[in-house]
Amino acid sequence: MSEDDWLADTRTSYDTVAESYAGQLRDALTGEPYLRAALKLFAGQVGVGRVADVGCGPGHVTAYLHELGVDAFGIDLSPAMVDIARRDHPGIRFEVGSMTDLDLPDASVAGLLAFWSLVHIPDAVIPAVFDGFRRVLRPRAPLLVGFHAGHGSRLKTEGYGGHPMRVHVHRRRPEQVASWLRDAGFTIEAQLLLDPDQAAPGAVLFALRAA
Template sequence: MSTGDWLADTRNSYDTVAISYADHLRDAIAGGPYLRAALAVFADRVRAVGGGPVADVGCGPGHVTAHLNDLGVDAFGIDLSPAMIDVARRDHPGLAFEVGSMTELHLGDASVAGLLAWWSLIHIPDDEVPTVFAHFRRVLRPGGPLQLGFHVGDTSRLKTQGYGGHPMTVYVHRRQPDKVASWLRDAGFEIEAQWLCDPDEQVPQAFLFAR
């Protein structure tokens, strides 16, 4: 599958489920103590480097972007799906959101104080991850924190139905934290911490903290 194909499929899939997805995630942070803890740590790391603009890449409906702003972080959101950005702007009218792709991140060199990507890297094929991490490294200021959230596993599957029962055509890649950490090191990042959440569930979740 070409880059254009999987990107177009991912964009179209999330355009289709945008409203249902936003409804599904509306209370996710309020009901997730470890999600809130991860964001609190990230906000502290941003403040530790002096603050500044923070990119939430793959922001979806903007709930994480909004929570970061509630924590005093100057966060803005970027997402591949125009419909997701429309929902984010509708639900969080005081914040900045724009359409964009992490595979071709249109941000200036060393232009952000921090970068977060929660459950958006899961749709990036393995051979595209180095390009994505190179963009993350390029746009972050020296010492700026990076936080990733993703599904843990060793499989890739094609998701054909999503939130609200709507059709989707999107690959979901589950990865081991050590593999993602190795890619980050290759891109010039230093790993600060690694969290594993829900280890007894069928699909555990992981956070990586890097700079």
């Protein structure tokens, strides 16, 4: 599958499920104390400047960062998701874009968040995505990455209210993600494994762009 194919499938899938997805995630952080703690820690690391929430979906995490005093803005591949984010969180900037080709100047953001937005990116594309993250971050700026921990991939054909989708969901070992980040010029600061005894654990990595 070419890059254009999987990107188009991902965009179409999330345009289709956008309203149902937003409804399910609107209060998702309420029951996630460790994720809220990770976001608070990330917010405390950010200096003066704007922070990009890449793959922001309906904008609930972007809005939470705003509540923490972070000047965050959201970017998402799905125009329907961006429309919902703008509707639900007026006053916060949201724009359509792809993490495979970030339309941001070099060293222009004081922090970057990719919270479970890498799960549909093929392994072969991840190094280029991380190179792009490094390019737009200022030296020593923080990066927070959250993802499904584990092994293997599966094709998701239905989700979020029973709507049709066509996306591959990738699970990854934290040590592999950390290795990709180091190769892209990041220093790993901390790692958190969430729900390790459950069938679908998650992982959060804190990193800094090297000077």
